[in-house]
Amino acid sequence: MSFSSLGGVHVISTSTIKPQILPQESQDPCYLTPWDLPKLSTHYIQKGLFFTKPSSPSQNIIDHLKNSLSCTLTQFFPLAGRLVTKKQDDPQSYYVYLDCSDAKGVQFIHAVAEFTIADIISLIDTPPILQSLFPLVPGTVNHDGHTLPLLIVQVTELTEGIFIACSVNHAVADGTTYWNFFNKWSEISRTHIKFEMNDNTHFTVSPSDPPIITKRWFLENQGPIINLPFSHHDEFIDRSFTSPPLRERMFHFSAESLKQLKAQANPNQPNNTQNEISTFQALIALIWTSVTRARKTPLDQKTTCKLAINNRTRMCPTLSKNYLGNCVQIVSASAIAADITGKSSDNGNNSSSAGWAALLLNKAVMEHSEERVREWLKGWAKDPWVYKVGRSTDEHTLMVSGSHRFKMFGNDFGWGEVVAVRSGFGNKYDGKVMAYEGRENGSIDLEINLVGWAMSALETDKEFIRYVASPAPPGVTPTL
CATH class of the missing domain: 3.30.559.10 (Chloramphenicol acetyltransferase-like domain)
Structure with a gap:
């Protein structure tokens, strides 16, 4: 080994x-x-x-x-x-x-x-x-x-x-x-x-x-x-993919900044409506619009945001949260860069470009029904294929995996709290975003992977940076 x-x-x-x-x-x-x-x-x-x-x-x-x-x-x-x-x-x-x-x-x-x-x-x-x-x-x-x-x-x-x-x-x-x-x-x-x-x-x-x-x-x-x-x-096994040199950064979003994002994405939505844009959808929409700007994507270029989504609760009857195995698929939303970045007058967006992008993501999630899942499973069984790392994405695509709902900071092995969460090399490429539970209640951490010049541009994107917060210090002492 x-x-x-x-x-x-x-x-x-x-x-x-x-x-x-x-x-x-x-x-x-x-x-x-x-x-x-x-x-x-x-x-x-x-x-x-x-x-x-x-x-x-x-x-x-x-x-x-x-x-x-x-x-x-x-x-x-x-x-x-x-x-x-x-x-x-x-x-x-x-x-x-x-x-x-x-x-x-x-x-x-x-x-x-x-x-x-x-x-x-x-x-x-x-x-x-x-x-x-x-x-x-x-x-x-x-x-x-x-x-x-x-x-x-x-x-x-x-x-x-x-x-x-x-x-x-x-x-x-x-x-x-x-x-x-x-x-x-x-x-x-x-x-x-x-x-x-x-x-x-x-x-x-x-x-x-x-x-x-x-x-x-x-x-x-x-x-x-x-x-x-x-x-x-x-x-069907492909080991040939080589990612360009990437910068990998962790960004922290506080509960307060996420609350602001969600409110902006739902300016006219009454509370608790079925189609309310979620906090996570609003956050990923911000990332999609900001990365599209940072990449200097041509305004007429199609861009896509993909989300890994859990199917357990979408089946009838629902599958147990303790189901051991894969139970995820990918949903996606697409639009031209001009609409995503708010530089188009045709998108009907009177608030923020991230709010308009959030509507697209919300629609993609809402349409991912049990019927869609079953159709996908039947289609794959008739014509099986295998994912190739980095082959289903390009410089105009954002791929989001992981979840802020996974319990990470609660993993106490008996000697104290978690100080930080990090990931290895697996499944990383330009445009890959991984979501994590934040340390403070209600916060979210995102690991973003981008080529160097695009990351530098993202770090100076005013709409993006205004929502990024500094993570709370660990303050952890051993208990044994």
Whole structure:
């Protein structure tokens, strides 16, 4: 396995962690859905959390994290499996599924680094050294889950802090599953932090916990085996994408500035109407208009804003929030740059350009109904295809993923609050925006990736900067 070894990061040990208990359902093949399979050629999800270093001995903390991880995997056992491909020539058959029957386990890496949390989060741009805190090397794709673990954890001790990073195979899990796992792991760790570190019997899951739904959901008369029109993975795996040099910045939006944005996007809307523009839609509309200006997009050029959207609540009956797997699609809104930037007299916009763009985004979200979801699933099954990183976007497109609704700062492993959230190299390109929960209640953080000259222009865009706030200082002290 290839691990990162940059920036003074030294790997102390690597180990394999298996579920404390492997449930009976793990013996059944887990077939991948039309939401899972298109992601075989994209990157692992990579997110991590900074904490102030606990005062307890280092090895005690590492042992405790391993034990609580093993307990967490009892519920999230599919993350301990591997991908398997079955194929034959006559009749032609090629399908990929998830095998959890022998629980090969997840990888746990313990490392130390010679820098501080401030060396990362105090800088304007995210420094390249951050990537050394994440396992895997650039170019790793989800299909590599045939041989690589589906979940790789790297715990790195910094000079005065600790960074817990997880890389999760995106063909097996989406952002909701990712943070469900992180939340449960931190909860189990926090609950048992006072027990003897090496006694596995203390690490138990409460029977009152809502069950994790590990059985994949399919349309009626669809699946569970979906035959792909390929004879070899080289026909759909693409590792050739190379992003131009990017600047990556975290921008913070306070609850007050978001309130102002939403009010401007809903100037004539009564409260609680079905079509009210949400706070997040108003924020992303601001980003869309500001980035379009920053990119100096020709006024007659079509621009597009894409949003990753959760389908769980759109199905009837709704899927559980604890459904383990991918359950997202992309919705998009498009318009010419003149309309987006407010330089057109034909868009009917009498307030702000961001307000007009927000209406487009709101319409795209409202039209994403269960019927649309079902149509997409049927269409993909008839003509399967696989996403290629960076191939469905260009310099006129903005792609937004993640969610401010995911619980990030609440992940207390037993020694204090989260200091900051950061991400790895996965699935990044010009125009990629990732949404995060902000530290203060009601705030939102956005990670924006742009080519250098466009980022510089965005930083001086008056309409954009007026809403950007300074994040609250962590003020965290260890509790152990």
